Amino acid sequence: MPAFATFLFNTYRSVGVLLTLMLLSLTAHAQTANDSMQTAQSSEAADPPELPAQVRYTLGLRLRSSDLSHLSGSSALRPVLGLRYGRWRIGIGDGQEWLRFNSFRKEPALTYQWIEKRDVSLGLSMRIHNLSTGQGFDLFEGGRKTLRSRALANARITDRWSAGIEWTQDLLNRGDSSSLGLGLAYAWPVTPHSELSLNAGVTWAPAEHWRTSQGAARVGAASLRTGTGSVGSGLSYKHSLSAQWAWYGSLGVNKDVGSVADLTGPHTLVNGQIGLLYFQR
Secondary structure: OHHHHHHHHHHHHHHHHHHHHHHHHHHHHHHHHHHHHHHHHHHHHOOOOOOOOOEEEEEEEEEEEOOOOOOOOOEEEEEEEEEEEOOEEEOOOOHHHHOHHHOOOOOOOEEEEEEEOOOEEEEEEEEEEEOOOOOEOOOOOOOOEEEEEEEEEEEEOOOOEEEEEEEEEEOOOOOOOEEEEEEEEEEEEEEOOEEEEEEEEEEEEOHHHHHHHHOOOOOOHHHOOOEEEEEEEEEEEEEEOOOOEEEEEEEEEEEEOHHHHHOOOOOEEEEEEEEEEEEOO
16 A cells, blocks of 8 residues: 555656646647747837838829719820939839838829828828829820929728828929818738728819819809818729739729819819739848
């Protein structure tokens, strides 16, 4: 009996030691995994390193429709060109900028990214604005033009929500005056290589801006007042085919409100575009 008791005691002691070693091993493994996860999260939360100052470019084609809601709307095939050198950008810039802030809203403008962090950015830009069409500069379209400056700030609220504020100013004082825009966007990652974005915004501007945008010869344009004159929403989809190739499509709806909506004629504009892009990496 004493021998059997000694055997049981030694067996239980060995099992206890083994369980203790297993528990310590699991605890150490869990701690290591937790540390790795925290390190990964810290790495994701950190701002991305600034790329060396070198020329990067984007090339592509886009098919744009000026107004899908009326038969009078026209479609045009246009080239896409983007350049990036350090903090200086033209248009889309490069593939890294393509992924930022869950949206695809780029103008053919010369931009300087004053602040560029993971959760916030501030860019200052200038572009040639066509007063006749209300669009950015297009070599293939005529009309009276001016030089328009823009300050655009974006902030990431969560992984899917972002907000932005935009201020524009007519530098040549040709009637475009200034405008203030507020926007909100939501991104839904459909697959690891594609994303669907919804956005909505509102634009406030002085009466001079609304008169110019509606056309000075339009009946009733002289009575337009300072205030909110336009609200809009949009849907965009972007898909990466490879590290260099991607395509996108977008659909936007803009509606006149306030005194602008008091004018005769259509007050809703539906436009869309689809494009294919190549990024130099």
